[in-house]
Amino acid sequence: MIAVYPGSFDPITLGHVDIIKRALNIFDGLVVLVTENPRKKYLFSLDERKKLVESALKNVDRVRIDVHRGLLVNYLKKHGIKVLVRGLRAVTDYEYELQMALANKKLYSELETVFLTASEKFSFVSSSLVKEVAMYGGDVTEWVPSEVARALYEKLKEGK
Numbered sequence: 757m758i759a760v761y762p763g764s765f766d767p768i769t770l771g772h773v774d775i776i777k778r779a780l781n782i783f784d785g786l787v788v789l790v791t792e793n794p795r796k797k798y799l800f801s802l803d804e805r806k807k808l809v810e811s812a813l814k815n816v817d818r819v820r821i822d823v824h825r826g827l828l829v830n831y832l833k834k835h836g837i838k839v840l841v842r843g844l845r846a847v848t849d850y851e852y853e854l855q856m857a858l859a860n861k862k863l864y865s866e867l868e869t870v871f872l873t874a875s876e877k878f879s880f881v882s883s884s885l886v887k888e889v890a891m892y893g894g895d896v897t898e899w900v901p902s903e904v905a906r907a908l909y910e911k912l913k914e915g916k
């Protein structure tokens with residue numbers, strides 16, 4: 757069975773990579789879907805986010821990377837995929853994730869959302885934390901793949 761792991765991945769962190777590897781222990785294949793929501797402001801463009809996901813997963817088999825703008829369930833229906841993977845870090849994620857899972861189920865009744873718990877090693881890591889720490893010159897190399905750390909420092913240098 758193939759599942760989809762959707763997210764902003766702005767940028768991808770080792771927390772995301774951990775969820776991806778664990779999802780691959782359960783599913784035959786995984787589509788990592790980089791999404792674009794017009795209401796969100798991103799540091800990296802959709803194309804940059806996709807390229808960083810590709811470089812982070814270059815040695816990982818059975819994974820496909822794709823991008824999508826618009827309603828997630830439209831992508832799932834179009835590709836005949838009925839399982840969504842999401843990660844849960846702390847109770848603070850729960851309310852939002854529950855709301856999305858229920859809404860998606862309403863929009864696509866055959867869909868199931870599977871939650872994987874974050875590894876405690878990365879449970880405090882988020883893309884926003886990584887951006888904030890990098891912005892102030894802090895070391896993020898233990899939280900993101902090396903290409904992402906490089907891209908972050910480059911991007912923040914450009915912005916100055």
Ligand code: ADP
Binds near residue numbers: 769842
């Ligand atoms: P979105 O904007 O769709 O929430 P994110 O890239 O922030 O996109 O997150 C995608 C998914 O990955 C979410 O389910 C989120 O809870 C999960 N996630 C993010 N960081 C981690 C982490 N460190 N460990 C486990 N799951 C995580």
